[in-house]
Amino acid sequence: MHYYEYWSLKKAPFDNVPDPSMYVSSHTSSENAIAETLFAVEEGNECLAVIVGDVGLGKTMSLRMVIDSLNPDKYKIAYIVNPDMSFIQLLREIIGQLTGERCELKKKTDLLEAFNKLLFDSAAQGKKVVVFVDEANAMTPSNLEKMRLLTNLQPDEVNLFTIVLAGQLEFAKRLAHPKRANLFQRIGTYCTVEKIGSRELVKNYVETRLGLAGGTQKIFTDDAIDLLWEYSEHGVPRLINKICKLSLKAGETNGFREIGGEVVSQVAERFQRLNGHVAPKKTSRIAVNAETVPEPISVPVKENVIAFDGLSLAASRTPKTEPDSMEESLSETKATMQASSVLAGGEDAKIKFDPEPQASESGQPEAAQLLNPESERDLLAEMSDKPRIEQEIEIDRYQVNVNIPPEVIDEFNHSTEEHCVKLAGVLAAQTMQRYPRLTAAWGVDPLAIWSEIREVILARLRQGQNGTAR
Template structure:
């Protein structure tokens, strides 16, 4: 098979559901846009501590990537820590290095003096230093305490260092530890993102198909898309994995129509079938939306920073979202998708089908 795989077969210019991030295929739901606006506003308003949570694969890193690209370096300076398994000393060193601070001394006291000088100079230049910690739910309590101490850098009227903790929903449990209560009390804004609704999954697939340069409608039957939403539980990373594998299988069979049978086969090979993703049972309302997110319901921590229709909640009340959600220079990089590779059984069957199928003209 050539590198184009199913591109020519389906009339595409690129893979619409690649695991590799592609800014041209970005799709943001209303909830993602609300979280993005809240994150941007919190940083530029120097709110201090911000927490962003969401299940794995729902788009946290997508939002962070967009923030990095949408806020110019004249407004904000970012230090990004992606490794949550560091010691407190290593964490501080990496944070300094990513801010561009060189010749870091061995002494912690001297490192903190160096950081304070950097933060004060940035404030003088009206720049906002932002420390972003991804995978924060994996941080040790010791590193969490180090982060809390870094938030002590402040002036009478403003925080000198903005800190964004991004992680899976387990981050909430970590912050509820008794020994981290002082850190929790300093959180000014909490933001959360959720899986795609059933309607979102339909729009997501259509959007990415069109952005991939399609010259014909996508091959997924509406019932197949419904099944994708159920099996993936609305997680974009899994939607991509299912769709990409289904297209590869259909290409190998010379089939331009993908139904629920193909989705079930792919889902089985990706080991995604469980009690939460079974096919609808007889008698289930056909109009039911199994992936719908009730946006009118209050989340357990809604009073502590979740986005609302008019803004986001903080410890000091609801504040408006005033930043643009789109425009020149605001295209982010996509989330780094990580998923299990196609199982050998699927690849083996695909190879056999390609050798004997009527689609060999596309190989």
């Protein structure tokens, strides 16, 4: 028997999936985002609409609600869930979804021509094209600019298609950058999805989802709702769903007839606050009737503990630290490079950077020491008299002195273009790993910084083709 059947429910009420049938209208900012985006598509004749918000607030659900609200007789829709691809691949995916057939075109000019023809053919059929891009923060700055240029492929008097971009807060920061003024000025509607606004709305959210799942009885007590409001960071839907789901499972395991504050408290205390969010730690998982629950963290032992099939929620364990986000996002690139031995010289062939500055007696880093390149440059000069490339990169307010050793230059000279791009990507990743300050500030987009560093390294190596480099 599924855990939700114990509570006389017909389906799981709190799965973290964008199921439109489980949408609750008490999420005011999501309601506004849906309404304004529909206006941009249906009435506003806008070429761009944007939805931004922090993780776990319901951006994807908002997109799905917009898509479900559009009449298929009037609109052709493409929905890109992972835009972390080349622009050629992105165009092929869009065209393939709009036509319902696999796109075999490979040249950019052919793809643009096919997309343009598709727009006018759809207009002739009385249909408008709408392209939805989720996780738009994963797009490279170059692809973002190319998406803007796509909006030029239509007549002046009417927009034949609308692009709807949804992304996290760092995406909002990228859009607001002066370099992207041309893109920002074309945005017709700009919506921000926020948390569920009050304890009463959280209660309505929980009870409505239970009702949509077939529930007819009150399951969560008032004190449980009070604690749920607190532990969910005051209304983060993803955290509400996670805590409620685990609480229902704990209640089923222990034979409870309702979920009280003690259950919610012990479940929620398995999570820690990290950068303003409640998140599970990366430790060993606990199996619960073939279902996986989030990893535990250290919590104080209580006299009354709630068990998951004999495993205590209050058991104390030592948490592990979160993995580095850029290391995860670039793992595939680095694994490819290691497997192909692109860095043929091993550790000594890696790009060299200055170490992080030491803290002063006050505990704060000395401003004059930040990213000081002199000692590293002198050391490299002693290591080899072969030609090397030095490049000073300005990232935000930091100056990073990049020294590319001869081994890397030689590898670049004898590699294919694809390998050169991957090599530059690995070097950019190493830069960021050596200098965590580059991504430490709130709202910084690590992918954008990585892409910027990679492009600078590539450009500098290519410039050296008439001298010591390719």
